[in-house]
Amino acid sequence: MRAFAELYARLDATTSSNAKLAALQDYLADAPPADAAWAVYFLAGGRPRQVVPTRVLRDLAIRLCGLPEWLFEESYQAVGDFAETLSLLLPESTQVADESLQWWLEQLLPLRGLPPEELAPRLQALWTRLDRQSLMVSLKLLTGGFRVGVSKLLVTRALAALAGVDAKRVAQRMVGYTDLAHQPTPQRYLALIAQESAEEHAQRGGQPYPFFLAHPLQEPLERFDAVLGPPQQWLVEWKWDGIRAQLVKRDGRAWLWSRGEELITERFPELAQLAAALPDGTVLDGELVIWKAPPDSDEQAFGVQPFALLQQRIGRKTLGKKLLDELPAALLAYDLLEWQGEDWRSRSQDQRRAQLEALVGSIGDARLRLSPRVTGDDWQALARQREASRQLGVEGMMLKRRDSLYGVGRTRDLGLWWKWKIDPFSIDAVLIYAQRGHGRRASLYSDYTFAVWDDSAPGERVLVPFAKAYSGLTDEEMRKVDAIVRRTTVDKFGPVRSVTPTLVFELGFEGIALSKRHKSGIAVRFPRMLRWRTDKTIEQADTLATLQGLL
Amino acid sequence: MELIVARPEGLYCPPGDFYIDPWRPVDRAVITHAHGDHARRGNRHYLAATPGAGILRARLGEDIDLQTLPYGTPLEHHGVTLSFHPAGHVLGSAQVRLAYRGEVWVASGDYKVGPDGTCEAFEPVRCHTFISESTFGLPIYRWQDQACIFADIDAWWRANAAAGRPSVLFAYAFGKAQRILHGIDASIGPVLVHGAVEPLNQVYRAAGVRLPETLPATATSKGDPLLRQALVLAPPSAGGSTWMRRFGDYSDAFASGWMLLRGARRRRGVDRGFVLSDHADWPGLLWAIEQSGAERVMVTHGQVNVLVRYLTERGLDARAFQTEYGEEDDSLEPTN
Numbered sequence: 085m086r087a088f089a090e091l092y093a094r095l096d097a098t099t100s101s102n103a104k105l106a107a108l109q110d111y112l113a114d115a116p117p118a119d120a121a122w123a124v125y126f127l128a129g130g131r132p133r134q135v136v137p138t139r140v141l142r143d144l145a146i147r148l149c150g151l152p153e154w155l156f157e158e159s160y161q162a163v164g165d166f167a168e169t170l171s172l173l174l175p176e177s178t179q180v181a182d183e184s185l186q187w188w189l190e191q192l193l194p195l196r197g198l199p200p201e202e203l204a205p206r207l208q209a210l211w212t213r214l215d216r217q218s219l220m221v222s223l224k225l226l227t228g229g230f231r232v233g234v235s236k237l238l239v240t241r242a243l244a245a246l247a248g249v250d251a252k253r254v255a256q257r258m259v260g261y262t263d264l265a266h267q268p269t270p271q272r273y274l275a276l277i278a279q280e281s282a283e284e285h286a287q288r289g290g291q292p293y294p295f296f297l298a299h300p301l302q303e304p305l306e307r308f309d310a311v312l313g314p315p316q317q318w319l320v321e322w323k324w325d326g327i328r329a330q331l332v333k334r335d336g337r338a339w340l341w342s343r344g345e346e347l348i349t350e351r352f353p354e355l356a357q358l359a360a361a362l363p364d365g366t367v368l369d370g371e372l373v374i375w376k377a378p379p380d381s382d383e384q385a386f387g388v389q390p391f392a393l394l395q396q397r398i399g400r401k402t403l404g405k406k407l408l409d410e411l412p413a414a415l416l417a418y419d420l421l422e423w424q425g426e427d428w429r430s431r432s433q434d435q436r437r438a439q440l441e442a443l444v445g446s447i448g449d450a451r452l453r454l455s456p457r458v459t460g461d462d463w464q465a466l467a468r469q470r471e472a473s474r475q476l477g478v479e480g481m482m483l484k485r486r487d488s489l490y491g492v493g494r495t496r497d498l499g500l501w502w503k504w505k506i507d508p509f510s511i512d513a514v515l516i517y518a519q520r521g522h523g524r525r526a527s528l529y530s531d532y533t534f535a536v537w538d539d540s541a542p543g544e545r546v547l548v549p550f551a552k553a554y555s556g557l558t559d560e561e562m563r564k565v566d567a568i569v570r571r572t573t574v575d576k577f578g579p580v581r582s583v584t585p586t587l588v589f590e591l592g593f594e595g596i597a598l599s600k601r602h603k604s605g606i607a608v609r610f611p612r613m614l615r616w617r618t619d620k621t622i623e624q625a626d627t628l629a630t631l632q633g634l635l
Numbered sequence: 636m637e638l639i640v641a642r643p644e645g646l647y648c649p650p651g652d653f654y655i656d657p658w659r660p661v662d663r664a665v666i667t668h669a670h671g672d673h674a675r676r677g678n679r680h681y682l683a684a685t686p687g688a689g690i691l692r693a694r695l696g697e698d699i700d701l702q703t704l705p706y707g708t709p710l711e712h713h714g715v716t717l718s719f720h721p722a723g724h725v726l727g728s729a730q731v732r733l734a735y736r737g738e739v740w741v742a743s744g745d746y747k748v749g750p751d752g753t754c755e756a757f758e759p760v761r762c763h764t765f766i767s768e769s770t771f772g773l774p775i776y777r778w779q780d781q782a783c784i785f786a787d788i789d790a791w792w793r794a795n796a797a798a799g800r801p802s803v804l805f806a807y808a809f810g811k812a813q814r815i816l817h818g819i820d821a822s823i824g825p826v827l828v829h830g831a832v833e834p835l836n837q838v839y840r841a842a843g844v845r846l847p848e849t850l851p852a853t854a855t856s857k858g859d860p861l862l863r864q865a866l867v868l869a870p871p872s873a874g875g876s877t878w879m880r881r882f883g884d885y886s887d888a889f890a891s892g893w894m895l896l897r898g899a900r901r902r903r904g905v906d907r908g909f910v911l912s913d914h915a916d917w918p919g920l921l922w923a924i925e926q927s928g929a930e931r932v933m934v935t936h937g938q939v940n941v942l943v944r945y946l947t948e949r950g951l952d953a954r955a956f957q958t959e960y961g962e963e964d965d966s967l968e969p970t971n
């Protein structure tokens with residue numbers, strides 16, 4: 085456990101990916117496979133369900149420390165992280181031992197579901213075996229709050245380096261590794277770092293490929309020629325506002341995977357049906373959307389429906405005929421990863437696209453559509469077309485180098501995809517609540533709730549909350565806001581403080597929809613702070629009417 | 636009878652007509668220790684414990700009107716008997732004991748209860764009313780033995796030296812820096828110091844505190860092979876300045892009680908945080924208060940509300956004193 089806790093500390097202490105990679109490699113090189121199996125599981129984002137409710141841990145800790153409850157809360161407020169607080173408050177361990185990570189998980193995981201009176205003595209006995217650092221990490225495992233700022237890609241690279249196997253291959257093997265369905269075992273870990281074998285490709289079942297992801301393009305238009313070269317070198321498509329998905333057809337069966345590597349075949353029976361027409365050994369990459377044929381009069385429009393409708397489909401467990409008729413799904417295909425049982429990721433974008441066009445054409449099913457190419461003589465011409473994005477229901481454009489191979493995650497060595505998104509909606513809003521952040525920002529008030537003015541009631545202007553945001557500020561700005569929050573606190577509710585409104589921020593967001601669940605009647609997608617409007621007073625912030633006007 | 640009250644100028648003793656650590660200029664100032672927030676310029680007359688004289692003069696000027704008094708020696712003034720007792724915080728730091736008509740008050744300034752070898756260790760003083768700081772007044776703050784911390788610092792320095800990389804350790808120039816110098820294993824490599832640290836080293840050496848040989852960092856330039864094995868002690872304000880350029884590819888660390896929390900370590904943005912404080916931790920505060928035997932406790936700078944409430948719930952008469960301390964040493968969490 086100590087080695088794993090030390091790995092956690094090393095990863096936590098640095099923001100450099102090279103330093104993180106080195107820490108991962110050091111750990112994996114020494115760890116027994118049974119431990120490495122679990123370490124990879126957690127680091128790659130695996131989350132067993134919460135083992136012990138936070139409430140039970142808190143009560144037990146308060147009892148063991150002999151502290152009044154308010155003092156525990158004060159301490160938690162100062163630390164900002166539950167597991168860290170407990171590790172600092174619990175009595176110093178007297179008989180520190182150093183059992184393996186696997187041994188610890190064998191002790192901890194079976195605690196799930198035990199009544200508090202049985203948990204208390206068992207946890208107390210276990211905790212005396214841990215030094216502070218290990219105690220904190222084990223508490224994070226218990227509460228399901230283990231996060232350490234390592235991407236799956238980084239874990240994959242560390243494993244690939246250790247095994248001397250291509251990172252794409254390791255990424256392929258990692259698919260499904262963090263599923264709740266099966267626990268990490270030494271065998272599964274050793275399979276991750278095994279030498280490549282001839283049968284490996286044949287035995288992959290319904291496994292998808294790791295998704296290749298695009299980078300945001302933030303250059304001004306004038307620099308496009310210099311940075312990108314002429315548009316003729318690029319395959320340009322619309323950026324769809326749906327769910328990225330892979331449709332896998334092998335051995336007469338179909339699997340639909342979302343980008344989170346979640347199997348969603350059963351939620352979209354029409355696509356499973358469509359896959360019947362695909363030849364075995366085919367894997368398509370595309371965007372899952374709700375699609376309704378646009379009225380004939382509107383030649384420009386696409387049939388893609390707002391994301392909120394797609395969310396309704398995902399949310400449903402049972403799919404009646406009515407729902408399937410009202411909200412029909414389609415796959416907008418834009419890549420071909422496997423064809424006739426062969427991995428096509430090392431072929432160029434052009435080659436893959438040509439075969440994809442031929443395939444989609446031959447199927448002739450409205451539920452499988454080709455994500456159309458957008459063409460223009462120069463970047464200015466494309467930029468003009470892009471201005472219609474909002475009317476078209478898309479988020480901007482995707483630029484894919486025509487000679488790109490299909491990479492893994494956010495790699496850029498094999499190929500390059502850019503997302504050239506339209507500017508987000510923006511609005512000036514007032515900060516009214518603040519909450520402590522997580523991880524790196526745990527002791528700062530870094531998560532905020534924002535409000536706009538509601539002028540609808542006569543004579544009285546009130547602020548109505550409509551969005552929460554926690555990203556977009558520099559560390560320096562965040563420290564300043566934190567200080568102001570502390571100075572202007574009106575009330576505390578647990579980790580949340582209400583403040584006297586004084587601060588105005590420009591918020592950006594990607595989408596906006598009506599919502600019954602929000603006080604303001606409006607829900608926005610991906611809100612973030614674009615800048616701190618120190619030049620504005622709260623009276624100058626936007627109104628609910630302005631927000632409604634964006635609908 | 637109130638022997639000490641909070642006035643806009645500082646903590647004031649009405650029967651004695653003098654101030655303790657005033658933050659505005661007054662006629663008579665009794666100084667607990669030479670940190671900038673407790674010992675300020677501009678007072679007419681200063682009284683301090685004898686071992687603190689050198690530092691006070693170095694910081695406030697050779698020409699101040701300073702009277703000194705050895706620890707434990709009583710001095711009578713307007714019927715108030717005053718004596719100094721070691722506070723274990725920095726060289727010359729003192730608790731001020733005041734006795735008047737059978738009533739005893741102790742103003743402890745800043746204190747630390749564990750001995751550290753660079754100043755006289757904290758000595759509990761019985762009193763009716765105890766004035767306590769509360770910098771680390773939360774139960775999360777429990778210090779490890781300083782030997783463990785020095786072993787960690789040595790190990791970090793050794794690993795850097797093996798990799799041919801300077802080890803830059805940020806610490807407050809007065810007190811913390813000398814404590815580190817006294818505690819480390821100087822055989823690992825050369826020790827370089829920032830210009831703000833060396834004058835204080837000299838005062839410590841003159842007071843008989845054993846410190847290893849130190850070289851001015853300015854005597855080196857970028858690429859100097861000496862740097863590759865060196866430990867460099869610098870005040871936090873040197874971080875990010877051009878002065879740092881000479882060190883090239885270095886590892887940095889910060890020594891402070893605040894480094895106990897991950898959030899504070901991350902915000903500091905250094906490679907390592909060493910949890911080393913010159914203030915009492917939570918058990919230390921409670922121990923000192925208990926040892927004083929006081930029924931009444933006045934809480935100053937830090938976690939005032941927390942400590943007042945905790946002591947009140949334990950049956951003591953605890954109150955808050957508004958002060959302006961906590962700006963120069965590590966009484967305040969560093970923000971840059």
Ligand SMILES: [Zn+2]
Nearest residue numbers: 670724745964
């Ligand atoms: Zn001090």
Ligand SMILES: [Zn+2]
Nearest residue numbers: 745960961966
């Ligand atoms: Zn102080």
